[in-house]
Amino acid sequence: MKKIIILTLMVAAFFSSCSNLNKPNQTFDPDEERVAITEKYWKLITLYGQEVQMSENQEREAFFRLTSDGKLVGFGGCNAINGNYTLEKGFRIQFDKVATSLRACDEGIDESSFLKVFNTADNYSLSENDSKLTLNKARMAPLAVFRSVAFK
Numbered sequence: 001m002k003k004i005i006i007l008t009l010m011v012a013a014f015f016s017s018c019s020n021l022n023k024p025n026q027t028f029d030p031d032e033e034r035v036a037i038t039e040k041y042w043k044l045i046t047l048y049g050q051e052v053q054m055s056e057n058q059e060r061e062a063f064f065r066l067t068s069d070g071k072l073v074g075f076g077g078c079n080a081i082n083g084n085y086t087l088e089k090g091f092r093i094q095f096d097k098v099a100t101s102l103r104a105c106d107e108g109i110d111e112s113s114f115l116k117v118f119n120t121a122d123n124y125s126l127s128e129n130d131s132k133l134t135l136n137k138a139r140m141a142p143l144a145v146f147r148s149v150a151f152k
Contacts, residue, residue, distance in 0.1 A: 039067065133147075
């Protein structure tokens with residue numbers, strides 16, 4: 001009888017542990033993920049693996065900011081950028097209706113490549129105490145890397 005009870009307990013423990021294998025260790029909290037990346041100034045530092053430098057005639061650096069109400073705003077090196085975004089479970093991000101102003105630009109950052117990042121990216125990662133943001137497509141090389149800039 002004692003062996004049956006022990007065997008029953010072992011089987012129950014086994015099935016209980018198996019049922020937890022498909023459950024993530026942490027639950028998706030969209031507000032927590034949103035707070036980590038929204039309302040921050042994200043300065044572009046790498047675009048398609050190449051370090052980004054401002055040109056002499058560039059008015060300001062390329063950057064973007066995600067507002068807490070789902071808006072994308074920024075600057076591509078010559079033109080203003082705006083659009084929408086949504087966050088999903090698993091650090092997934094989707095950008096929508098990304099557009100720019102139509103100002104004629106001198107040499108500088110390749111704005112079309114910068115805009116392509118928003119049309120291509122489907123996920124992001126954060127590192128270094130949430131100060132570095134990488135926009136990615138699937139598991140390929142990073143599309144763009146950004147550094148959070150704090151204003152004093």
